[in-house]
Amino acid sequence: MTVVENKAERAEGWNRPQVIEPDGEGELLEVAMGPHHPSTHGVFRMDVALDGERVVRLKPVFGYLHRNHEKIAEGASYLASMPYTDRLDYFCSLTNNWAYALAVEKLVGQVVPERAEYIRVILAELTRVQNHASSIGFLIQEMGASGTPLMYAFKEREKILDLFESLTGSRMMCNYMRFGGCRVDVSASWLDATRKVVAGLPAFVDEFEALLSSNEILMARCQGVGILRPELAINAGVSGPMLRGSGVNYDVRKVDHYGIYDRFKFRIPLGDHGDIYDRYMVRILEMRESIKIIEQALRDLPAGPIMDTRAKLRGFRPKPGEAYGRIEAPKGELGFYLISDGGLNPYRYRVRPPSLINLTILEDMCLGHNVADVVLIFGSVDIVLGEVDR
Amino acid sequence: MAVDQNLKIELGKQGIFVTTIEELYNWGRRSSVWPMQFGLACCAIEMIATTMARYDLARFGAEVFRPSPRQADLMIVSGTVTKKMAPQVVRLYNQMAEPRYVIAMGACAISGGPFKQGYNVLKGIDRYIPVDVHIPGCPPRPEALIQAFMTLQKKIDGQPLTGEGRPRHLDAEAQGEFPVPEQGEHDLEPTSNKGVWPVPITIR
């Protein structure tokens, strides 16, 4: 196997993947992994060319779940798009809600009451915990562990979903946040239930780690595989745990201080190698930090209103202009870009999907690796097709 | 050729169990429905949740999710079928071995659901393949999927092996392969399989 650098692009350094030429003679085996394939988290296709079992070329094909979210949102009022955001990244509907609400609030300059901000933080961090747990579960599932870690993750996820359901009325599609606040207030009994669930989370993470982190097969499969260099990661717009796994200290919660994140004490875990294991560990450590944030938020939750009294939901017509709001969603930087022409509907509604952009460098990470590694690398990116194709 | 129910119950009390080929066959089919490991969108997550510890579809003997369509009996169309994906869904259905069943899970798989206005969204998978059970909801809860599963079992139980109402795979004249739609310049061609889905008439 010879790795040939593409000379024309060497000047730019990281802009194109290296070209790998097969050693042996004979044809390459072209395999279309997907759109129906057990490992693609839904409907995603990778056109892979294999030399033996080694990947020589990999072209992702998107769009199998392109549901025209942006087009529909441009024909609907601002509030009517809120339920659609739930279905973007269907693991984390609450963070999607928040990102959209944040963008609209920026557009019209609305303030959010303090209690609502705290509730948002609690829900977003709970979402992060359940998303990371299940994404790790899927990753290990892809490694062939016949579902046991996934079952453990989903056991915990169900508890968190119960909290969501009792608060918002739906397990997955919460449709909870509003421009200038939240839809319903949390009750004391909900808070008690949340405290109970949160108290059990550290034990769950410990159990998870005891099962997985020092498993030698897991280490052998993950360490040194799918390395992503920090320069390339930044240049390719990679965000979230992927970026931090490559050792880049960039977390929108710390950079933008949106919401009230500057009031909480938490740390950003960083990996040094940028391989699958680092991404996995960054997710585990982020869960621990999220639990700390939830505990602080539950402790400090103030009383007060949950909606800005000046907020207007019906006949909502922002002044002409535009706004780009972003948050640190569990999968990375989730942004909404809105252009208003003064009408009832947004003139342009754009989602910056972290899952799609994190896939830009999929080929770079996979080249030269095994088919089995491709599956793992893809799993470690942690995507949701609803967000990739929108 | 049904055994008299009363006689059967009476014999059962005496410790003699009577069955017919039909019953045995249907019992076998219904007790071992292996779904295909196939998810499309949001509903797929609820489908996974159904197989997980709390809801545990395995109780019905249906936890053996086969990744290969050849070995699967049940296709759970879980989520939005886009026009880009529809030909593949039909192809996968064609690849499955008879007897095969389809559950359309969620509003999108039934009718396009909230994304009905979309230019790339297929307005219901029953336009191309026959669906046995529809589950409403966006997404349906895991309980709903279990309910659909039990409905499917009931449906299988009620099927005679001969005569009118026999399942498709025992009908020599029935259609076994369904035409795969082509992706045209603006839309899928044809937009529906008229043999499976007669265009509904709305009377206003």
Place this chain on the structure above:
Amino acid sequence: MIATPEATNPFFVNLDQIFVFLSNWLVGFLPAVLRPVAGVVLGVVAIVCVFPGLFALTTVFERKGLGRIQNRIGPNRVGPYGLFQPVADGIKSLTKEDIVPLRANAVVHFLAPLVLVVTVFMGFAVLPMGRNMVLVDMDAGLLFFFAMGAATELSVFMAGWSSRNKYSLLGAMRAVAQMISYEVVLLLSSVAVVMITGSLSLPKIVAAQNQYTGVFPHWYIFTPWGLAGFLMYAIAATAETNRSPFDLPEGESELVAGYHTEYSGFKFALFFLGEYLAMFSISGLGTTLFLGGWSAPFSFLVWVPSWFWFFGKVMLSIFVFIWMRGTLPRLRQDQLMNFAWKFVLPFTLLNLLVTALWRFMGEGWARWMVCTVILVAAYVVMGRVEMRSEHFGRRSYRYAE
């Protein structure tokens, strides 16, 4: 042997030999010319009935066991405790449509599952499943077993190649590479037993282990070389039967269903059956070689029928297989091969040397000490070198405020 009151009790002796008597009794009705043939036929029928039944039981056991590991219930709707689940699966598989892909090689596609099941069944012929319970007491029984076991590779490759499916082909390639590599280890680890026993006949190997010091048996697993050999055998057996963590040939997440991707209906069921039968036969052999076959674990338990011990030990190893499946992720192809050729095989060869030492050092504590020290030292050194060369290990992480 310490003769406990029960061991000499005619009732227990009869119970132990019940199948032998039964067979002799049935054969007794026939003319003397036909008796040897009839005895074999009867044995074949017994094997063909018992092991698929055990297979059915094991599938339920596995699904329930995995369920227990994963905090759920498992099948419980079909029959009491879900016990009829395999019956339903069987009826379903039998009546399901059989698809042969258009471009597949139909003959080979048809033969592959048959080759698998038939050869696996033939392996059972030489396994002693109880006192005097062996179908063919062959002098070269072990050799026969391995000869039959090698045919499974052929079947897997036939299946993968004839399907004309890329995933099948990849799966078959993986399977062949993996099985041939581990076949070597499987054989060499058994050679140690042959060296000590001095016979390739499996009943003789069991007889050699069926002795007791105090209450403890003389099983080979209780010697340093035997333990090492058993561990290597267990690893190779897991790989040979394509079980987790060595289930690469059908690695679901990457190769859809591996070599049997294109198989449906009853042919697929045959593959399923063949896989489990291979598990039984390889566990049976492991039991025979290292765990004393049908002999009781303690001298005061010899009154329990010998066939009970054999099947008990086999099911115990099946349980370990299931346990591993519920716990461990899968290895990668190159890691698997590295593991076979760089660690397991050298260690097995070393074990042969140690076995030879054991054989010629004579009785006494010295040989225990020497053999144990050599094996432990080799294990530690080789393991360290292996891990260090790959740079694996736990890591520490830094935080940014």
Place this chain on the structure above:
Amino acid sequence: MKTVEEIKAAIEAAVPGAGVEFVSNPSASAQHSLRIAPQSAVAVAKFLRDDADLAFDFLSNVTGVDWPDKEIAEKVKVMRWVTKTVDGPDGQKVDQPVEETVEETRKRIESGCLEVVYHLYSVGKKHGPLVLRMRTVNRTDQVDLPSLTPVWRSAELQEREVFDLYGVVFGGHPDLRRLLMWDGFKDHPMRRDYVEPDDFEYEPTPHDEVLKRAQERENREQRTEGPRDRGLAAG
């Protein structure tokens, strides 16, 4: 972070003839943007990325926007000679041409364009966003823009998406294919004048515009296909 005006000055100093234009954003977010000329876009982008102070190394978001051709009706005051009856000097009525200002409505079509918006952040300096915009000449034939993928790899898939959904052709993009729709698809569905295939049944109780469209469609179908088989639907 420097203000947008300062950045504009810096760009003009570094890239002569950059043609940068300041676009104000009147909304509360106050995220003002810079419109750059397509011919100097790559140079500007490289400067923004490599400049030590700005260091916009993280391209977050690429958005396509469609500004369709607008029909502008404007009232124009026109001087015109009008014959008017005026009182003549001798008391008689005389027709005389008089210059007069008349209001007239004129319709003019303002050519629309496709716009691409880039949101930049800096990972090292932790500032942003800087909004860059580029416009094509029109929406039909001159839809070329330079690709910024050579500068930020992050634009690769997003520019493909804009090409797919809006039809902006990015020169210099390494792999410009459709991203979301299938390859044989001909339209650009996110454009505002795109007509989606009318292939769904309307809800049981349509009203207003939806009812109109539903009836139109039914009429159309009856004309083309004739009466349909009602047997199954009735049952």
